[in-house]
Each structure stands twice: as C-alpha cells, then as structure tokens.
Amino acid sequence: MRKLAGLLFAVTVIAQQGHPLTGTWNGDWGLNSTERTQITFVLNWDGKNVTGIMNPGPDSVPLASVFVDVTNWTVRIEADAKDGHISAEGKLDDLGSYHRTIVGTWRKGTAKGDFKITRD
C-alpha cells in the first residue's frame, strides 16, 4: 500500500514544463450534457507551429491548424474529419498544472456544442 501511495505521488507531481500545449489531451464534446463523444488530441510544438492529430489510430484525423493566442491562452483547432469540418475554440486554464484543461465551443459541420479536454 505504501508503495502504491508513493507511485501515485510520483505520478501526480511529474509535470511537463515546456510548451503548455505539448502532450496528449483527453476529453469529450457534445451537443448537450448526456450525448458526449470521446476525443483525444496529441499535440506537439515544433518551434514555430503546434501540430498534431485527433483520435490517434486507424481513424486518426490530422489537424489542419492549431492557433494559440498567448496573450489570453485561447486555442483554436481546425481539422477536416471524414464527416465534416471541425472547429474547436477554447481557453487554456490552470497553465501551471500538469492536468491543465481546455474548455470551449465545438463546431462540426452545422452542429454546435461544447468540449473539454484535459492534458494526460
């Protein structure tokens, strides 16, 4: 039990301290609070742009663009999925936390909902 507690402590304190968007983000989006769709983003900072994919695996979607406004840490992600264009715009919160979040508005085709993703 003590070993488990130590492991949990270690997991909670090791944070990525580089570009705040780099890493894997998990969460969901939906039109309302009950109909939710799981989403995963893998983002990377190459020194000039944030690049990445959505939902890694056989059906992964490359991100067309990721724009970050560092003056207020708003993030806009654009991608073209098979079933429509995705535009997600949100705000990065709790910048210093390992489990920081992005919360905002999700648009897919004509549908509009909300999303929340948390850095793994």
Next chain:
Amino acid sequence: MRRFLLAVLSSALVCAQVSYDSGRKVVLAGPVTRIEWANPNAYVFLNVKDAAGTIANWAVQIGNPLDLEHDGWKSSVLHIGDVVSIEGNPARGSSRRAFATSVVLVRTGAKLFTASAKRAVKPPAQPAPRWPDGHVRLGVVPGTKGYWGASSATTLMETAVPITPEGLLVNLSDADKVAPLQPWAKAVFEYRQRTLLKDDPLGRCLPPGGPRQFQTPHGFQFIEQPELGRILVLLGGGDRNWRVIYTDGRPVGQKDEDVRTYYGTSVGHWGKDTLVVDSVGFNERFWMSSNGLPHTEALHLTERFSRPDLNTLKYQVNIDDPRAYTRPWNAGWTIAWVPGEEIQEYFCEENAESTFLR
C-alpha cells in the same frame, strides 16, 4: 545578512510552497516550545499571544545549523521555556511561519544566532591546482577537503536586472531582458513570475537540471575520474543528485529513442584550461532556473568550466533552444570554493515543509 540571503534562497529552492516575503516584517515574542536543529534549516517554535489573548504557535527559521555551528552557536544556547523576541520576514500566505532577522533572549538581552565576521573572510588566493598532465583540477586535491559553494548570481539571466533572492523580478517588464524568449515562452515565464513560482518542480524535490545545478545553496563537487573517462558532479542541493560528464571521446549527441533526462547526456573535452561540455537529451520536467525560464526537449547547453585560481570556479553557459528562444544566448557566474569542509548532508524530502512543520 549573507546567511539570511542563503537561507531565503534555500527555502525558495527546496520548498517553493514556503517562501518568505522580504517586503514585510513581523515581530514575535513568547516562550520557546520547541527547537529543531536539523539540516537544512534550524527552527525555533514559540507561542505568541495576540492582543485578544489568543495564543498561536509560530515556526521561525533561524538559518542552516551547520552554518550556525561554524559561527559558534549551539542549540543549547536556547531552552524550552526561554522567552525570546524575534524580528523577521513572514512567509507568503497565511501560515504562521517566519524567517528570523533577529533573535533576542529577553532574560539577558543577548542577541542569538548572529553571523560571525570571520566567515566573511575570503581564503587567501592561490594558483589553481593541476593534474600531473597539466590541466586544471576542478575537484579537491588529495589530502585536503573542500567543495564549491555560493555562486555570484542567484538565477539565470542574460542581462542582470533587479531580482529577489527567490528569483522574482522586481519589475516584470524586465522579462525581455532576462532572455530572448519566444512569445509563448515569455507568456509562460510571466505566468510563473505572477504566480510567485508556485509550480516550481524543485519545490516537489525534482532535480535542478541545467544551469540551476550550479546555483543551489548546498553546493556541489567534481569527482574527476580520468581513468574511467568521466567526471561526476555531486550535488549537495537538489536532493544530493549526481550527473556524469563523459570525457572518453564519445560523440556529442542523443538518439531519438534514448530516454530524456533531467541532466541530459553530457560530453566534455578539455580546451587548454577550460572544460567544455555539450549536453542534450533533456526532458521538460524541470525548470533550468529559479526564476522559471522555460525550455523544451530541443535544449542544447554548452558549458565552460575554468578555475582561474584555487578559490574560484568560472561557469559560462550557452543556451540554445530554438523552440523556446529566438536565438542562442549566454550567461555566467563564479562560484566560491569552501575550503576544509565537505558537502553537508541534505535531503529535500526531509525539509521542513514535508516533515516536522506539518
């Protein structure tokens, strides 16, 4: 004053959750309830009665116990029940903690735990020691003791600007002078400054990778092993970590699949009297400076170590991280030799925050 600065720095480094506000003062008086004479920080606890008659227990940091002993002080100068009057700087936040700038034993009026003038005396200048092959010896000479102690700069900056010992800029508008930050990196740096460095990984006992390892208050030591083609850097601060600099002629670099680490992969070679060390392969889990400068996995450090005389180590570093900075940049400082002593035992997990102050 020097001890005060070192202790504040020490507190900022080992325990980011407890930093002292040098802009505020607190005066405390009452009977001593407990004395903790343990590395790295000695504490006096006392019961303080407020105007309403309510008694609260305060924890007051009085310095490093080994420094205090070098100045001739022992814990026995104070006893449980003695009434003391203490002036100091309170901790940021609401905790009842302070760092003492003055401790007076009320019964006699004696000032306790003051610094000795003799400790401020610099050791006499002597030439740097050398190995039989002629190159400078960075470590201790056989038969003697010593280690590298206080650095002339408390944090990493390209241009010196006003900054507190903890690493907080006096004027946040000076951020552009600290380093040539990319916009995102400047925003992160300013966030860390505005939040009083609360997320510093070193405060959670993670290692002081990069240049920061040479600004820790508990010093460091070089163990040169030419027969093994390596130099070990033993750190007194940062939880007694160690780092390897390979001098066996291997190429500089890191394979993509190699594990990235807090100290990276370091390869060194001697150029006349200077050890030149290239390091890559860093992870992004640490702050390379106490002021919160960010870096990425692209970080490449070129460090130069020289010893112009026995008592001085000159450290220069080139920071090349094209994902965080707009251009490579340089910083440097000197570090003073502490003759006749060994690095003190210090473990981050045993600091006051995590043990007896709870």
